[in-house]
Structures are given as structure tokens and as C-alpha cells.
Amino acid sequence: MKNVKQSPNRTVLYVSAAISLVFVLLSMLFTTKMNEVFGKVFSFLTNGFGWLYLLSVAIFIIVAAWIAISPYGKIILGKDDDKPEFSNFQWFSMLFGGGMGIGLVFWSVAEPIMHYSSPPFGDSATPEAMRIAMQTTFFHWGIHPWVIFAIGGLALAYFQFRKNLPFLISSAFYPLIGDKIYGPVGKTIDILAVFATIFGVATSLGLGSSQIANGLEYIWGIKSTPLTISLIIAVMTVIFTLATVSGLHKAMQAAANLKIWLSIAFMVFIFTFGGMVSILNNITGSIGDYLQNIVGQTFWMGNISWLNGWTIFYWAWWIAWAPFVGQFVARVSKGRSIREFIFAVSLLPSGFSLIWLGIYGGAAFNLDALSGGAIQAATNNNYTTALFAMLEQLPFYAITAPLSIILIVACFIGAANSATYVLAMLTSGGNMNPSKQLKGGWGIAQGAITIVLILVGGTSAVQALQTASIAAAFPFMLIMLVMCYSIIKALKQDVEESKKILETQKK
Template identity: 40%
Template sequence: MKPSTRALSGVPDAGKSTFMSYCSILMVAAFVLFTVLNVELSNEIFSGFNSWILHNLSWYYVVIVSAVLGFSVWVAFSRYGDIRLGNDDEKPEFGFVAWFSMLFSCAIGTGLLFWSIGEPLMHFQGNPFLDMNGIEAATESAARMAVKITMFHWGLHGWAVYILVGLCLAYFCYRRGLPLTVRSGLYPLLGDKIYGPIGHAVDLLAIFSTLFGTATTLGLGVSQMNAGLNYLFGVPVSTTTQVILIAFVSVVATLSAISGVGRGIKILSIWNIRLSLVLIAFFVFAGPTVFLMDLTVSSLGDYVATFIPMGFWVDLDAERQWQGWWTIFYWGWWLSWGPLVGMFIARISRGRTVRQFLLTALVMPPLGGFLWIIVFGGTALNIELLNAGHLTQVVNENITLSLYSTIEAIGVDSMTQAMAVLSTLLIVTWFVTSADSGTLVICTIVSQGDTHPARSLRIIWGLGLGGVALALLLAGGLDALKTATIIAALPFSVVLTFMCWALVKGFQDERSGITYNANDLAKPVVSTDVVTSKLAEGEAALAD
């Protein structure tokens, strides 16, 4: 069977007011208004849902993410691994170096800037795995365990979610000619019903999953940005300041999304990587270099030896506070970001084989994240081992200051201010690209696969993302942001389960010569030159 040559799909008059647009916008507006006008009630509702999920469905989150990882590895080594994400004779759209660079950029962003120091320091003080292994808190062994747990939360399990969503989108769009929307991943199971109410419902779930996942990242980022401005310029840490920052970033990201200045965003993203490497170099050479080298070897070995059993661990404590605050939150966060990062990975992976796509994307980005965690978290832990309480006290009082306190504790006075400014700049730029990418992906889904949605939609959703982040921040700060992520991930996790089934059936249908109907949503193919040109405008904005 010759695969479809249809590369991109959309809808007639895509990007204009449609049922999806009206429905999703009204639902978001209702959520924001209700939350802002009923802050205490909203917080109670979020807390109630969160408690119920943690008590009854923690095992489900653990199983679903581990199963996705196992499924991805199986597909990579199965007979379907040679299938190309495009025509049989199609070459990869991007060279390996460029492709790897974009995958690597996915591994570094606002989330790691926030957690790479704070999380290891908190695990260093106590976690269930210390008790299970007879390790005393605040020791060198506890430091190794803290790094391993942080790597686990940012490693293969989470990336498998992104990669599976990306594989489904890439296969059904570039190989089978379906629209670039989440609903297309269920075509083998639903057939033409994806073009009706069921398909709309699936895309709405993906929209809200992306919306809350991105809003959580924005909320975390703005808290750290506020801390940085306070450290540098004495700007007060307050809800008012954070509201202003959310509004500022939302406006900048919206202008970026509608202006078409893709080259500027691309340059910004390239500089993000360069500045990140400068910051890493400062930590490595000004910090405990030998300790970091030792920690790299031991941590990677510890992770490889234990990531599978850790992936199936469920806290039997009735409250499940530690696992709920950490592992379940992270799995929810990865699931919520699945449509966003998955769509970006799909967009840059055309022409790769399934096996090449899975193995490279499953290994390279986590390694980038591991490097960041070991360098930043390891430096902080070394400082803490030599001067007990110096950084843990800061983290316990205000985790958003962990990065700045670590830079100061390294002790290179001549560079402290410059590195603090650089860190704040990185937070701002990664923050903007996160908001921009979330806006573009949501608009693409709302437009039913149109990769160039109308400017009016970009404005609405760019401001809408900021509105949701603001509402959650007012409803309970960090706790509300985490809770919203866990809740939003639950329905999309069900969709992801069926996508696994549909993907295998899609492979089998192809071998049987069964074709798919892409006419209901499809429009003529955009030429390769146009696709490449437009992708260059959007790839960097989606790179976080």
C-alpha cells in the first residue's frame, strides 16, 4: 500500500469560528470567571478532587505511565519499527544534528529551572526511599538518592508519554494523511466518527489538558521570576506582582504568536540553549567539578538499575502525601503536556522511521535533563553537605529562591550578579516560549488540524492561557497549580490508552492495505517549501 502523500490537514476556513472554537472558549471563560469570583470555593473543589484521586487512583497513574514506557520500547523493537513517518522513499526533513538539537531543547525549560535544585534538596531531607533502604537523611547517600529520585521524575517514564503522543500524530498525519489533531490518533477505532461529536470531545480533552499543563508551568515560572526580580532589584514578592508578570508574559507571547516574526523567536530559542550552556559551565567549573563527575557516573548507574521498580512503586500510606506531591504530580504534568510536546516532536520528525524516532527521542532528551539535574542539583547538594542547613533552610522557606541562593553560595563574588541576571533572563525567555507554544498548539487543535490558525484565535488563546494561570494562582498558588495538573491529566490518560491500541491497529491496517478517509477535514496539501518555511517560524516557539 502506498501511504498518503497528504502532509498537512486542516478544515475549510480553518481557524475561523467553529463549534470547537465557541465551545472551548466558553468553557475556559466560565472556568476563569468562576474561579476568580469564588476563590475559596474553587480551592475546596480542587482539593476535594485531588484528595479523591490520590486516595483512589494513585495506582492508576503509576500503571499508565509505566505501561506507556513499556509499550513504546516494544513498538521500537517490533516489526513495525521500520515503518517510515511519511512516504516510503521520503528523507528526514531535518538533519540529525538539527533534529537532536531541537529534541535536546525540549529537555530544558522553565520546569527544570524551577525544580533542578529545589527538588533534590527537599528529597535530601527525607523521602520514603531513604527509610526503605536504611539511609539516614542529610548524608552523602541521601544526596545520591535525592538525585536519583529527581532523575526518575524527569526521565524515561515522562518522556515516553510525549513520544507516544508524537508518534501517533506523526504516523496518522504524515503516513496516513489525517489531520494533525489528537482525534486522528483514534481513527482505527472510531473511523469517520472522529469527524463528529466524539472527535470534538477528544480534542476538547486535549485542549484542556494542554491548557492546564501550560498554565501550571506559567504559574511556577512566574513565581520564580518574581523571586529573581526580588533578589536583583528588591521587587516585592506578592500576588499583585505575579499577576502583573502573568499579564506581561501573556501579552508578549500573544504578540509573538500573531506577529509572524518566527525568525526572532527562533533566534531567541537558539540563545536560550547557548545561555543555558553558559550557566551549566559556570556551575561545573566554579562549583565542585570532581564531585559532579563522580555524581554523574554513580547517578546514571543508580537510575539504570532502579528506574523500573521505582516506576511501579505505590505508597501504601493512606494519605500518600509524598507520592501525591511528587510522583503523581509529575505524571499528571507529563500527561498534561503530552499534546503540546507530542505535536512539536511530530512536526520535526517527518521522514524518520518509527524505530529511529522512538529510540532517539526516548534517550537523548532525558540525558539532557539528567545533565541539568546532576550539575545544578549536585552543586547544591555538595554545598549542603559541606555547610549543613545553608540551602535547605532557604528551600523550606521559599523554593523559588533555590537557584539564586545556590549561585550565591558557590562563592564567586565577581560573577554572582551576572549569573543571577542570566538566570532571570533564562526564566523569562523560556517562560515566553512556553506560553507561545501552548497558544500555537491549542489553536491548531481548535482549528481541527490547521497549522496556521487565524490571528483572532491566537489572541484569544494567548490571553486565555494567562487567564487560567492567573485564576489558578489566585485559587491557591502552587498547591492549586499542582492539583489542576493532576485532575486535567486523568481524562487525557484514558485517551492515551486508546491511542496505544489504535496505533497498533493502524500499523496492522496499513499492512492489510486499508486506507483512511481524510476528506472530511482535509484540504489540499501544502507544498514542501511552504511547510518548511512555516515550520521554521513555529519550531522554535514550540521548542520548550
């Protein structure tokens, strides 16, 4: 593989921006029609290709595991003599931080309770339903999503740090198409990566803003409507865009630190007052159930309608986030071996997620039983309020409720700020220091697209968000499948080249 310098090209930016603008305008002008289109797209993709989402993620896991344990795992993400830029502790801390986001806050209480009330199989509201609920929640937030991110991150890190190719998804296809990564084929791949990122992140921002709005209504009675949610998104967009453009890095770092410390504080608080023994029993049993059933659950197709709304949506959401999170884990992993990278990225953040979900889910079930089903009733009425319903059963609610809103806001700002950077990078030829104007433009675009999805969806906003992720992820899922083959081919060539060099040196 030869190194080629990329020439400046704005095609990805112009095409992505134009299509984004058209999407926003069509959604604003033909709201009802777009809502119908969303419904048809959701039905077509989930009913016709749900099996492919499940099979693809299984393939990603097999490929990642095989690469990690094979001799290829020794290859360094960088030159052979490159050393890690961060200590193990710093690296682990950043991976843990990357595992904390809006989705985890949104679903930590809601998902276990919803599965308990409406399990994928069996009777609801039984001890068995509780066990299945936690096992399923662990499955959705455990190893599977982080393996997807590891594949995306591996492609970016390997071809950037070892082969000096642009920090773009298209670079991963150099072993297959060569210099065509700089032409229409490569640009198409990068454009699809942009759209996967846009709608994957928009889903998270939409869920986060919905939780903020419904939290405000639950706590203080401020009515939550699509307009209220849109206003929250608009205000938040102005804040993080101005911070990005004005270069307020310290403010953004402060928001990131606040997110981490608040997350830890909430975990400790809920563990302490939510029933320690019950939580520990729940975590222990759920981990056992999760690991025991992971293979069967990976391929399970027993309840198609349930899968469409849950597992298939999640897998699509994670695939849509692959360029986004992959970029983050790649940037902090230069100098690591592929084996280190895959195992750390797949296991450390997922381990954090399981502890988080075990604490929140265990406390939710314990407190729900003590309160006579109050949390279940609130969740069934409006699942965006599940977190606040649980906190209401704990001490210091007057303090923890506002703090939970602050945590969600911090997660919102962190995700949006990072997304603007990634989108700017993807649309500037892989420039790892994109301009403030480009980041600001994508910040505004992210806010606008999220608002449009909320307004188009109306009372079914979450389904609109789910449809956006599933649709955007579909072509990128196919790209990732081909990318797996391309990575393996590149690694094989890498090993062969190393052997030739050694043989030449011996002679």
C-alpha cells in the same frame, strides 16, 4: 484506512473557549469556594487513582518499547519514499532544545534538596538521603516523561504524515471509530486534548512566574505576592501575544536561541565552579542508581502522601503536556522510521535532562556542604529560591543572578508562544498554520487562566497548579491508553496492506 478530508468545524474552538471563560469567571467570583474544590479534586484523584497514573505510564513505556523493537519500527512516518526533512544533527539539536523548559530550571536545585530534607523513605539529611534524592530526581525527569511525549508524537506524526489525516489527537482513533473522528466523539477527544494542554502549560507558566517573582525578592528585595506574580504573568502575556500576533518570528527565534545558549552557559559555569569532581561522582553514581532501580520505582507505592505531591503530579503534568510536546517532536520527524523516532525522542532529551540535573544537583549538594547548609536552609524556607541560593555560593553572583531571571523569562516566552500555536492548531481542525487572531486569543486565555490559578491558590498556589494538571490529565490519560491500542491496530493494518501489495506485484 481511507483518507477523508475534514470539513471546517469550529465546535472544538467554541466549546473550549466557552468552558475556559466559565472557569475564569467562576474562579474570580468564588475564589474561596474554588480553592476548596481544588483541594477536594486533588485528594479524590490522587488517593483514589494514584495507582492508575503509575500503571498507565508503565504501560506507555512497554508499548513504546515493543513497537520500537518490533517489525513495526521499520515503518516510515510518511510515505515509504519520504526522506527526513532535517539532518541528524539538526533533528538532534531540536530534540535537545525541546527538552529544555521552565520546569527543568525551576526544579533543578529545589527537587534534589527537598528530597534530601524529606526523602520518600529513610532518614533525612544523610549520605543515603542524598543518593535517594538524586535517584528520584533522575526518575522524575528521565525516560518516563519522554516516552509519554513519544507516544503522543507518534500518534500525531503517523496519522498525519502517513495517513493524511488532520494533525489532531482524534485522528489517532480512526482505526477504532472511523469517520466518527469528525463527529461528537472526535470533537470530545480534541477538547480534552485542549484542556490537558491549557492546564499543563499553565502549571509551567505559574511555576516560572513564581520563580521570577521570588527571584526578584531574593536578589533585590522586591516583595513577592500573588498580585506580583499575576502582574508578571500579565506583562509576559502581553509581550508574547503581541509578538505572536504581529508576526515577530525573528524576535521569538532570538528568545529561543537565547534560552539555548544561556542554558549551555549556565551548565558550563556551574560545572566549572561548582566542584567538577564532586559533580562527576554524583552524576555517575546517580545514573547507576537510576538504571538499577527504574523498574521497582516505576511501580513503587510505598508512601502515598509523598507520591501524591511528587510522582503522581509529575506523571499527570507530563501527560497534560503530551499533545503540546508531541506536536513539536512530530512536526520535526517526518520521514523518520518509527524506531528512530521512539528511541531518539525517548533517550536524547532525557539524556540532556539527566546531565543538567546531575550538574545542578551535584553542585547544589557540594556547595551546600561547603556553606554549612545555606542552600538547604533557603530551600526549606522557600523552594522557589533554591536556584538563586545556589548561585549565591558561586562567583559573579551579581551577573549570574540577573542572567538566571533572563533565562527563566526566555523559557516562559518560549513555552507560552509554542502553547498558543498548539492550542490554535487543535481548535482550528488541525490547521498547521492557524490564524494570528486565534493564536492571540489563546495567548490571552493562557495568561488569564494562569493568573486565576495563582490567585485562587494564594499561598498554596503550587498545589492549585498541581491540581489543575492532575485533573486535566486524568481524562486524557484514559484517552492515551486507548490511543496505544489504536496505534497498534493501525500499524498491524499497515503491515498487512504492505504484504498484500507485495503479493499483488509478484503475481
